[in-house]
Amino acid sequence: MRCIADLHIHSRYSRATSRDLNPENLWKWAQLKGISVVGSGDFTHPAWMKELQEKLEPAGNGLFRLRKELQTPEVPASCSADVSFLLSSEISCIYKKNGKTRKIHAIVLAPGFADAKKINARLSAIGNLQSDGRPILGLDAKELLKIVLGASPEAMLIPAHAWTPHFSVFGAASGFDSLEECFEDLAPHICAIETGLSSDPLMNWRLSALDRITLISNSDAHSPAKLGREANILDTEISYAGIMRAIETGKGFSGTIEFFPEEGKYHYDGHRACDVSLPPKETLRNHGICPVCGKKLTIGVMHRVERLADREEGHRPEGKPPFHSIIPLPEIIAETLGVGPATKKTDAMYRDLLHLLGNEFHILMDVSLEDVRAAGSPRLAEAVAKMRSGDVSIAPGYDGEFGKVRIFETFAKKTPQGQAPFF
Numbered sequence: 361m362r363c364i365a366d367l368h369i370h371s372r373y374s375r376a377t378s379r380d381l382n383p384e385n386l387w388k389w390a391q392l393k394g395i396s397v398v399g400s401g402d403f404t405h406p407a408w409m410k411e412l413q414e415k416l417e418p419a420g421n422g423l424f425r426l427r428k429e430l431q432t433p434e435v436p437a438s439c440s441a442d443v444s445f446l447l448s449s450e451i452s453c454i455y456k457k458n459g460k461t462r463k464i465h466a467i468v469l470a471p472g473f474a475d476a477k478k479i480n481a482r483l484s485a486i487g488n489l490q491s492d493g494r495p496i497l498g499l500d501a502k503e504l505l506k507i508v509l510g511a512s513p514e515a516m517l518i519p520a521h522a523w524t525p526h527f528s529v530f531g532a533a534s535g536f537d538s539l540e541e542c543f544e545d546l547a548p549h550i551c552a553i554e555t556g557l558s559s560d561p562l563m564n565w566r567l568s569a570l571d572r573i574t575l576i577s578n579s580d581a582h583s584p585a586k587l588g589r590e591a592n593i594l595d596t597e598i599s600y601a602g603i604m605r606a607i608e609t610g611k612g613f614s615g616t617i618e619f620f621p622e623e624g625k626y627h628y629d630g631h632r633a634c635d636v637s638l639p640p641k642e643t644l645r646n647h648g649i650c651p652v653c654g655k656k657l658t659i660g661v662m663h664r665v666e667r668l669a670d671r672e673e674g675h676r677p678e679g680k681p682p683f684h685s686i687i688p689l690p691e692i693i694a695e696t697l698g699v700g701p702a703t704k705k706t707d708a709m710y711r712d713l714l715h716l717l718g719n720e721f722h723i724l725m726d727v728s729l730e731d732v733r734a735a736g737s738p739r740l741a742e743a744v745a746k747m748r749s750g751d752v753s754i755a756p757g758y759d760g761e762f763g764k765v766r767i768f769e770t771f772a773k774k775t776p777q778g779q780a781p782f783f
Contacts, residue, residue, distance in 0.1 A: 394441075394721035594606050
């Protein structure tokens, strides 16, 4: 059965997250977006775990559903659908290995509350799980994997946003050059990595070492409205076992929904304080130094992939599933109207389109352009067509600054000291 899953999100107990992150709002927004399975996020946090147990009930398949009395009539009939929750959490490991400080984030998926509690019991003896929804532990990522597998053989650990410079398994600032270097003899237990907002499968396919790995994508949402900015397309039984099997074997894993990777906030190299954004060749020409202030540049995902790649750009291994690059519907609407994505005008049109055409993913990926035109406007239909064909202009993100994507505008990126523009 085809479904869309977003397995990495957060609760309101994580830093810099929305107060609106609760099971009720996640249930509502999953339907508006078109998501069938959503991660619970933050099951390591005691208060959030308590709330999950109070508000969710077993669905009989290793997944959970929101209790009936908490389901509200706010979702339009055109978007109404079943939503399942899968227990998930992100953990930050900060430790020293091979003479270098490592900062590795990992997603942990668990088949039930009993298994999640076993994992929590082990981790609470190592660090404070109450301080943050994404706990920071002085724990080797390999040891975390060992704890997860020891507590629950059916649980899964997946390196999160694998290329982010500061907090990932391949990150330029604190990561490793291979999964084997990080997880050693336990590396075969890593069957997937999360590509993150600043990379896509095409970039990851340049590493032959990742051919056995399933490339998953998730939103890492810090507010309900950000659900599904990246997600996974599955064609499998909607159950914990079915989803784990699809991720582990690739069978039933039908692809991913992606940001345009340039829009991610660490795609290019750069120095945000000086408004300097550089592609890898320019960084090498500047010896990794900001041409404005002389400080070190933050090395981005594109540069890091280029350094570790053993294949040319554009290589696609045989049998790999497709991916779809999208722009969130509110951003498309805002550009066609000439207003901001968070304005009342944008929200009104967004709600109207959902009522008339169905959920957001359906509109972005499946609805005919004629129907988009009839429900919205000719300009909106043109914008969706351009997004689907990849005919967009992007000023790449860098050093924590999200990239800017436009459909009807071409960027002329400012560059320091007379360097050539990127667009």
